Amino acid sequence: GAVVSQHPSRVICKSGTSVKIECRSLDFQATTMFWYRQFPKQSLMLMATSNEGSKATYEQGVEKDKFLINHASLTLSTLTVTSAHPEDSSFYICSARLGPSSPLHFGNGTRLTVT
Amino acid sequence: RKEVEQDPGPFNVPEGATVAFNCTYSNSASQSFFWYRQDCRKEPKLLMSVYSSGNEDGRFTAQLNRASQYISLLIRDSKLSDSATYLCVVNRKNNNDMRFGAGTRLTVKP
Numbered sequence: 001g002a003v004v005s006q007h008p009s010r011v012i013c014k015s016g017t018s019v020k021i022e023c024r025s026l027d028f029q030a031t032t033m034f035w036y037r038q039f040p041k042q043s044l045m046l047m048a049t050s051n052e053g054s055k056a057t058y059e060q061g062v063e064k065d066k067f068l069i070n071h072a073s074l075t076l077s078t079l080t081v082t083s084a085h086p087e088d089s090s091f092y093i094c095s096a097r098l099g100p101s102s103p104l105h106f107g108n109g110t111r112l113t114v115t
Numbered sequence: 116r117k118e119v120e121q122d123p124g125p126f127n128v129p130e131g132a133t134v135a136f137n138c139t140y141s142n143s144a145s146q147s148f149f150w151y152r153q154d155c156r157k158e159p160k161l162l163m164s165v166y167s168s169g170n171e172d173g174r175f176t177a178q179l180n181r182a183s184q185y186i187s188l189l190i191r192d193s194k195l196s197d198s199a200t201y202l203c204v205v206n207r208k209n210n211n212d213m214r215f216g217a218g219t220r221l222t223v224k225p
Contacts, residue, residue, distance in 0.1 A: 032212075043217040044202070092219070093158050101147045101206065103212055106158040 004026050004096050006107025013114055014082055021079045021110045023050075023094030030096035031072035034104070035067075038091045048078040084114040118142060121203050121216035129224055132193045136219050138203030140186040147206035148179055150188045152199040153218065159202055162188075193223045 003026040013019050023033055033050040048069055049057040056069035068080040081088055091111050095104040121138045128134050140148075150167035163170065165177040165186050176189040186205075190197055203216035 046214075091156070103147075103149050103161045103164055103206070104159075105161070109158045111156070112182045 002096075002098055002102075002105040004094065004105045004107045006094050006110055008110055009108055010111045011113070013112070014085055015085055015114055018080055018082045019084055019094055019112060021081075021094070021109050021112075023077045023096070025075045025078070025096045028096075028098055030077075031074060033071060033077040033094055033096045035069065035077075035079050036093045036095065038093065044093065047079075050079075052077075081112065084112070086114045088112065089114045116141060117217070118207075119203055119214045119216040121201075121206050123217075123221045125220040125222060126146065127222045127224060128193055130193055130195060132220060132223070134190045135190075135194060136174045136201055136203075136221075137185055138187070138205075138216050139183075140203075140205045140214075141184070142205070142207055143184060145184075145205045145207055147179075147213075148186050149204040149206075149213075150175075150186075151202040151204055153202055154199050162201070190221075193221075195223050195225065197221060198223045205211055 005024045007022045031052045035047045037047050038044050038046045046059050047062045050069045050071040052071045058064045063072050069070040093109040094107045097104050119140050150162040151159040152162045153159040163172050163177050165179045169178040174191045178187045200218040200220050202218045204213050206213045
C-alpha cells in the first residue's frame, strides 16, 4: 500500500520552456503532498507543501510564480517549472503519507535537465 | 544550526562489520522519527520507523533518546547491498512536513 507514482522520470528541455511533473497517490487519498528538490550530493530540500483544494505553502526562498503547484484532486498534485533555466536542473521528488504521524512515501523522482 | 543533523560520514566498512549512525534533532516537540535509505540517483525509501522503546528489523536496530534528542541506527553484519545514503527524518509537531538530515553515506566493501 501507499504507492506514489511520479511522471515523467526524466525530462530534458530547453531554457525558457515550462515542464510539468505529476505526482499521484495510487492506492490512497492524499490531502497533502510534498515537493522536494535535490542537487547532486546534497540533501533533500523541501520546496513546498501541496494542499488539496487550496494554495500550496512554499518554503522560504522558493519562488511560487516559478514553481507552480496544483493539487486539484485527492490523488494528484502537479509541479510546473516555468521558464526553466539551467540552474533549475535537479532531481525533483514528490511524497505523500497516509496520516500526520505516518512515514512519507516517495515518488520515483524526476530528473530535470535544462539545456 | 540545522534542525536535523547527522554524522557526516562517509563510512567505509568491510562486509560483516557493525556500523552505527547517529542523528540529532533540535525541535524538542518532534513526534515521529524515521530512517530512510537512498541509493544513488533514486528516491528515498523507508527503512524503518523509530519508536520510543527502540525497535529492531532483522539486522537493523533503531533507537530514540528523547531526553538527548537523538536517534540512532545500528546495522549488524553489513552486506554489500547496504551501501547507500541513510537519511534521518523527523516530523515536526504542528507542522505538516518532515525535515531531513543531510544523510550519511555508507560503503560496505568486500
